[in-house]
Amino acid sequence: MTHPSSSSTRVLAGAAPGQLDPTxxxxxxxxxxxxLFFASFxxxxxxxxxxxxxxxxxxxxxxxxxxxxxEKITWRFVPKALLEEGVIDEGEWPRVVDIxxxxxxELAEESEVEEMIVDDSAPKRSRxxxxxxxKKLEQMRQNREARREKAARRAEKLAQKESPTxxxxxxxxxxxxxxxxxxxxxxxxxxxxxxxxxGRDDTDYIRPxxxxxxxxxxxxxxxxxxxxxxxxxxxxxxxxxxLEAKRGRREWQKHIRREAKIKRRREQWNEQFMxxxxxxxxxxxxxxxxxxxxxxxxxxxxxxxxxxxxxxxxEPPESRDPxxxxxxxxxxxxAIAESRRKLAExxxxxxxxxxxxxxxxxxxxxxxxxxxxxxAQRRWEEARQAEAVKQARxxxxxxxxxxxxxxxxxxxxxxxxxxxxxxxxxxGPWTTxxxxxxxxxxxxxxxxxxxxxxEPLTFDTVPWPVLKHPASxxxxxxxxSAVENFFQGVQPHMKxxxxxxxxxxxxxxxxxxxxxxxxxxxxxANEAERGFLDVAANTVAQALTPLWMEVTGRK
Numbered sequence: 444m445t446h447p448s449s450s451s452t453r454v455l456a457g458a459a460p461g462q463l464d465p466t467x468x469x470x471x472x473x474x475x476x477x478x479l480f481f482a483s484f485x486x487x488x489x490x491x492x493x494x495x496x497x498x499x500x501x502x503x504x505x506x507x508x509x510x511x512x513x514e515k516i517t518w519r520f521v522p523k524a525l526l527e528e529g530v531i532d533e534g535e536w537p538r539v540v541d542i543x544x545x546x547x548x549e550l551a552e553e554s555e556v557e558e559m560i561v562d563d564s565a566p567k568r569s570r571x572x573x574x575x576x577x578k579k580l581e582q583m584r585q586n587r588e589a590r591r592e593k594a595a596r597r598a599e600k601l602a603q604k605e606s607p608t609x610x611x612x613x614x615x616x617x618x619x620x621x622x623x624x625x626x627x628x629x630x631x632x633x634x635x636x637x638x639x640x641x642g643r644d645d646t647d648y649i650r651p652x653x654x655x656x657x658x659x660x661x662x663x664x665x666x667x668x669x670x671x672x673x674x675x676x677x678x679x680x681x682x683x684x685x686l687e688a689k690r691g692r693r694e695w696q697k698h699i700r701r702e703a704k705i706k707r708r709r710e711q712w713n714e715q716f717m718x719x720x721x722x723x724x725x726x727x728x729x730x731x732x733x734x735x736x737x738x739x740x741x742x743x744x745x746x747x748x749x750x751x752x753x754x755x756x757x758e759p760p761e762s763r764d765p766x767x768x769x770x771x772x773x774x775x776x777x778a779i780a781e782s783r784r785k786l787a788e789x790x791x792x793x794x795x796x797x798x799x800x801x802x803x804x805x806x807x808x809x810x811x812x813x814x815x816x817x818x819a820q821r822r823w824e825e826a827r828q829a830e831a832v833k834q835a836r837x838x839x840x841x842x843x844x845x846x847x848x849x850x851x852x853x854x855x856x857x858x859x860x861x862x863x864x865x866x867x868x869x870x871g872p873w874t875t876x877x878x879x880x881x882x883x884x885x886x887x888x889x890x891x892x893x894x895x896x897x898e899p900l901t902f903d904t905v906p907w908p909v910l911k912h913p914a915s916x917x918x919x920x921x922x923x924s925a926v927e928n929f930f931q932g933v934q935p936h937m938k939x940x941x942x943x944x945x946x947x948x949x950x951x952x953x954x955x956x957x958x959x960x961x962x963x964x965x966x967x968a969n970e971a972e973r974g975f976l977d978v979a980a981n982t983v984a985q986a987l988t989p990l991w992m993e994v995t996g997r998k
Contacts, residue, residue, distance in 0.1 A: 483507065485505075800807065868913050869914050950988065
């Protein structure tokens with residue numbers, strides 16, 4: 444295949460789409476007159492938070508593409524690439540463009556081939572899978588050669604058209620200026636080749652792993668030569684050994700994770716086993732000497748088995764010393780054998796342990812029965828006390844009800860007697876003899892009655908010493924002269940000693956101290972009634988005082 448010289452090669456450069464595909468501007472641009480620019484955008488420029496944390500994702504600038512059509516500028520973010528395992532970053536921006544399967548980035552192509560081979564290979568394959576893997580590799584090589592030939596033919600056709608070189612220059616207008624990158628008017632430049640970077644070198648960018656790249660400039664100018672096949676930089680044997688080493692490391696890491704998972708399961712099983720053993724041991728007696736020794740030996744055997752299996756599987760085969768591992772295994776096996784021998788000796792005392800266990804079970808059963816009886820006795824005592832309290836409450840309520848009933852009956856009886864007395868003195872001729880009789884009867888009832896709020900003092904219940912008929916008697920009729928007329932009128936009808944006793948009892952009955960001691964006026968709710976009763980009682984007491992002094996000789 445013949446290739447044109449480098450002088451007639453068509454160089455594609457700049458940010459104008461549609462140089463290879465005329466339909467590309469329709470898909471990418473919003474209008475036909477738009478132009479594309481590349482810039483970076485710091486999302487924290489207008490933020491008030493100024494914590495310079497470089498590890499934070501928001502502290503890093505975002506790459507954007509600007510589209511200017513003369514009137515306005517629109518922009519969009521460049522998506523962040525998904526990094527494979529072991530890849531630190533995605534390189535400089537803009538990066539090398541792969542057109543029609545042809546790329547001048549040797550390192551990218553090598554990593555692509557390596558990634559495909561690693562992904563297609565499985566950790567462990569049977570013999571029948573080897574031919575299938577060989578077929579896949581052969582198919583990959585054939586596809587790669589076909590793409591290269593197709594790209595070479597297309598480059599030859601494009602070179603024959605002898606089209607002028609496309610130039611791209613950044614405008615100096617303020618509308619095409621990115622927010623965080625300044626483009627000066629004298630900053631015009633020309634892309635030297637299709638694969639040269641369109642952006643300026645970032646002086647603050649530090650390559651994280653320089654030894655992975657053959658030089659600081661990973662972009663190369665593409666020149667067609669007679670042989671389009673790139674030179675081999677790594678031998679197939681070295682590449683294969685590197686892939687095998689990576690595969691071995693992945694296998695070893697998987698083995699370590701699997702062994703750690705198995706170890707955790709063993710430890711969980713041992714912990715559960717010991718919890719079940721300890722749960723069956725009674726709390727009151729604890730372990731016997733034989734049981735304690737049996738548990739210790741069992742724990743030692745389980746621990747030794749776990750350690751032996753862990754030590755035998757936790758190290759890679761190439762890192763172990765054969766003699767040392769044999770000695771350690773022999774020592775552990777000897778310790779396990781000794782522990783098992785002691786366990787066998789303890790098995791001889793199993794009948795004694797069983798007898799002791801039976802005694803302990805009988806003791807526990809008797810203790811449970813005693814506890815059950817004590818609990819039943821306690822419940823019975825509580826029920827008896829509750830019943831006694833309930834019965835006491837019922838009796839108290841019955842007594843209160845009986846007392847209230849008796850009080851009601853007594854009150855009703857007093858009301859009937861009062862009514863009868865009123866009826867007795869309301870009819871018939873009214874004489875001095877009847878007035879004296881009424882005074883004596885009412886005085887006896889007045890002295891024995893306990894006046895209260897339920898049975899208050901009233902005007903009709905007081906034995907007023909007057910001669911007026913009770914049907915027309917009022918508080919105005921109780922005065923000094925009425926009291927003197929009463930005792931002067933009844934004196935001829937009584938013996939001298941009886942009259943003297945009548946005067947003394949009447950004087951004590953109406954004495955103010957006696958009324959205060961009995962609290963007679965406190966039972967009267969009406970204040971006006973309480974006032975005239977107090978006045979009437981004091982009037983009677985003052986009228987009786989001269990009579991009492993006369994009959995007792997205290998002048």
